[in-house]
Amino acid sequence: MASNFDCLGLGSLDPAGLNTLLQQIVPAAEVIGTADDIVVRRWTDPSGVRLALVLREGQPLELLPSYAGVPGARLRGVRRVNDEMVVADVVDDDGEQTTMLAAAAEQLSLLSPGADPVDGRAAVIALGVDVSVHADEAAFTASDASLLSSDQDDSEPPAHFVENGWSWPPRMGAESFISYGTFDQADGEPYARLNGVVLSAERRTVAATGGEFSVARVRTVGFQADLCLPPELPTPEAGNVVAGTVYLVADLPFVSAPRTVPAKGKRSWWRR
Structure with missing residues (x-):
């Protein structure tokens, strides 16, 4: 499984290399919010690679790898549920809910736990830690990657599947999504199973390090x-x-509310 840093062409950085990079970029990183004695800064490489940092007295408390994405999700009821992620409903232009997602957020430290939920358009970045690429929908449907569960591949279909003429084993569609973090919001992590159709894609090189990665609009x-x-x-x-x-x-980008300083979290400030 690839790391989050691998997905952004930063996988070659060891802790010493990362600290060197931070020393170079933090002074020039833009401030996107302050709360109490912390400052949230964001650095964006020309390639689009981003690092969002939470600092206190100039020292990093948290570091989140991200990407300068284009808004593509209309979110309703965005609320912070733990020290790593927010949860929100995804709605269409008519306000009807289409799905639900849990995600880490560049502005997480500016959201108070228990504060009123907020709404707005967001850019959603998916770091492909364990994904495969298929030629088209037919190729995906024929592959094991479309199976809802690999445990069901060789099993006998349940009686109600046979009675209703449903195909077995059950498969996911080429545009389908399951957000695992929404199931255990208190202790969950923002991982998801995402299947999607590529609209465009290109290879990019990180100017600051020379590392390469690909980015696809899905x-x-x-x-x-x-x-x-x-x-x-x-x-x-x-x-x-x-x-x-x-x-x-x-x-x-619609989040600007300050919050009180949280208790020390269980995770390392450097999340690969």
Whole structure:
């Protein structure tokens, strides 16, 4: 499984290399919010790679790898549910809910736990930690990647499947989405199973490090996301289907509310 940093062409950085990069970029990183004695800064490489940092007295408390994505999701009821993620409903232009997602957020430290939910358009970034690329919808449907559960591949269909003439084993569609973090909001993590159709894609090089990655604009159920892939995967083409496990990050430009300083979290400030 690839790391979040691998998906952004930063996988070659060890802690010493990362600290060197931070020393170079933090002074020039834009401030996107302050709360109490913390400052949230964001650095964006020309490639689109982003690092969102939470600092206190100039020292990093948290670091979130992200990407400068294009808004593609209309979110309702965005609320912070733990020290790593927010949860929100995804709605269409008519306000009807299409799905639900849990995501890490660049602005997480500006949201108070228990505060009133907020709404707005967000960029959703999917870091493809364990995904595959398929030529088209037919190829995806014929592959094991479309199986709802690999445990059901060789099992006998239940009686009600036979009675109703349903296909077995059950498979997911080429545009389908399951957000695992929504099931255990208190202790969950923002991983999801995302299957989507590629609208466009390209290979990019991180100017600051020379690392490479691919980014694809992907359409799934209810929203569009920018999917970042590690360099060992082929760069997808329009019409391909990408499928698998992703780590979700959201850019919430409509969030500006301050919050009190949280208790020390269980995770390391450097999340690979």
